[in-house]
Amino acid sequence: MEKIKLLYVDDEESNLSNFKITFGAEYNVLTATSGQEALSVFTQEGDVAIVVADQRMPGMTGVECLERIYHIAPDSIRMVLTAYLESEDIIEAINRGHVYQYFFKPWKEVELRRAFDLVREKFLLARENRLLSLELGERNVQLEKVNIQLVEDIKKRKQAEGKIRILTQELFKAQENERRRIALDLHDNVAQDLFSLKIAFETVFDDFPKVPQRLKTRGKKMSELLGRCIKTLRDMSCGLRPFNLDQLGLVAAVSQYCEEFAGNHGLRLDFEAAGMDGLRLDSELEINLYRVIQEALSNIGKHAQASTVEVKLVASYPVLIIRIEDDGQGFDVKKRSVEAMHEKRMGLQSMDERVSLINGTMNVKSRLNMGTKIFIEIPLSGGAQ
Ligand SMILES: Nc1ncnc2c1ncn2[C@@H]1O[C@H](COP(=O)(O)OP(=O)(O)OP(=O)(O)O)[C@@H](O)[C@H]1O
Ligand SMILES: [Mg+2]
Numbered sequence: 001m002e003k004i005k006l007l008y009v010d011d012e013e014s015n016l017s018n019f020k021i022t023f024g025a026e027y028n029v030l031t032a033t034s035g036q037e038a039l040s041v042f043t044q045e046g047d048v049a050i051v052v053a054d055q056r057m058p059g060m061t062g063v064e065c066l067e068r069i070y071h072i073a074p075d076s077i078r079m080v081l082t083a084y085l086e087s088e089d090i091i092e093a094i095n096r097g098h099v100y101q102y103f104f105k106p107w108k109e110v111e112l113r114r115a116f117d118l119v120r121e122k123f124l125l126a127r128e129n130r131l132l133s134l135e136l137g138e139r140n141v142q143l144e145k146v147n148i149q150l151v152e153d154i155k156k157r158k159q160a161e162g163k164i165r166i167l168t169q170e171l172f173k174a175q176e177n178e179r180r181r182i183a184l185d186l187h188d189n190v191a192q193d194l195f196s197l198k199i200a201f202e203t204v205f206d207d208f209p210k211v212p213q214r215l216k217t218r219g220k221k222m223s224e225l226l227g228r229c230i231k232t233l234r235d236m237s238c239g240l241r242p243f244n245l246d247q248l249g250l251v252a253a254v255s256q257y258c259e260e261f262a263g264n265h266g267l268r269l270d271f272e273a274a275g276m277d278g279l280r281l282d283s284e285l286e287i288n289l290y291r292v293i294q295e296a297l298s299n300i301g302k303h304a305q306a307s308t309v310e311v312k313l314v315a316s317y318p319v320l321i322i323r324i325e326d327d328g329q330g331f332d333v334k335k336r337s338v339e340a341m342h343e344k345r346m347g348l349q350s351m352d353e354r355v356s357l358i359n360g361t362m363n364v365k366s367r368l369n370m371g372t373k374i375f376i377e378i379p380l381s382g383g384a385q
Contacts, residue, residue: 003028004120005045009038009065010054022109035060042069048076049123055082055089067096077119081107169357176287183241191233198226242290250286251276254293258311265301268308275315288354295347296324296374304328322376330366
């Protein structure tokens with residue numbers, strides 16, 4: 001058991017040494033022969049649990065000494081041990097010295113020991129409590145610091161995410177503008193020039209009736225080849241920038257794209273739009289949705305081996321819902337998404353980014369041999385008119 005500090009103040013040296021002999025084995029007994037000395041021992045030692053003072057001492061009475069100790073350390077336990085305790089002394093001891101207990105001389109060892117033992121337990125408990133509170137306080141301070149740091153980190157991350165969002169938006173915009181420029185160049189310059197060349201080929205021999213038929217047939221073949229080139233260029237140009245999207249709106253553009261897609265891939269495609277009449281979305285929102293549908297269908301064409309596809313656009317305020325379903329071979333979404341990242345496949349990822357840029361959500365559900373369902377929800381407020 002830990003030896004706690006016990007200070008005994010008495011002007012009679014023999015009492016002090018008796019006390020030390022009796023309690024020295026269980027307590028760390030400190031002694032003082034006057035109130036003044038007791039105060040300096042108390043402050044120097046610190047952590048003194050019990051102070052026992054003789055009442056009548058020259059210079060400073062026991063109660064006066066205990067009163068001052070009370071002001072220094074209110075938690076210390078103070079006791080009076082005297083031969084002459086009068087009723088006035090008792091009241092003074094209680095009021096001024098905040099005395100816990102008093103004992104008469106000659107003291108009874110059993111009584112004192114019982115009192116000290118009780119105090120020791122209380123003292124040790126209180127000290128443990130104090131230490132725990134301190135530790136708790138420190139932990140709280142640390143926690144508070146970590147919390148502040150965390151809030152700061154979250155703020156920074158949100159700012160960074162905001163910046164990335166703006167940059168991605170700009171990137172998509174720049175990409176669309178570039179596509180539009182290339183599409184226009186292809187359509188207006190290259191395709192037109194090829195067209196003029198085709199006409200020139202078709203009419204090049206008109207003024208030369210004697211040109212051999214062989215040469216004319218060759219010219220015709222070249223003209224047909226040019227015709228195919230022009231068609232390919234027009235398709236490429238349309239793929240790069242769906243001009244009908246600006247002119248006819250999302251529903252008509254998607255419907256037309258679906259029709260061509262079904263024809264090119266030899267599958268059945270049911271397209272349905274509901275609640276979309278008169279609903280005009282802003283052009284950025286439209287191009288994003290168009291691209292998302294385009295990529296979903298392109299994936300079906302490349303990977304699904306489907307025979308039937310369903311595309312639905314449903315505007316039901318406050319959301320616009322897009323569902324794209326195929327009955328193809330399906331895939332493990334989680335696994336393929338991770339693999340796709342390593343293989344630098346960007347389709348699903350860019351669909352997801354486009355959807356979140358317009359504050360929407362995208363959900364891909366797929367099971368092997370059970371087809372794939374893509375569910376997209378976009379809030380209609382803001383972009384919709
Ligand atoms: N409808 C689908 N049916 C079956 N598998 C699909 C379907 N859609 C996507 N996948 C699978 O998910 C993978 C990732 O698709 P994602 O569009 O990201 O890449 P990709 O089409 O292979 O390449 P990219 O789109 O970059 O040209 C695909 O490689 C394919 O395995
Ligand atoms: Mg893809």
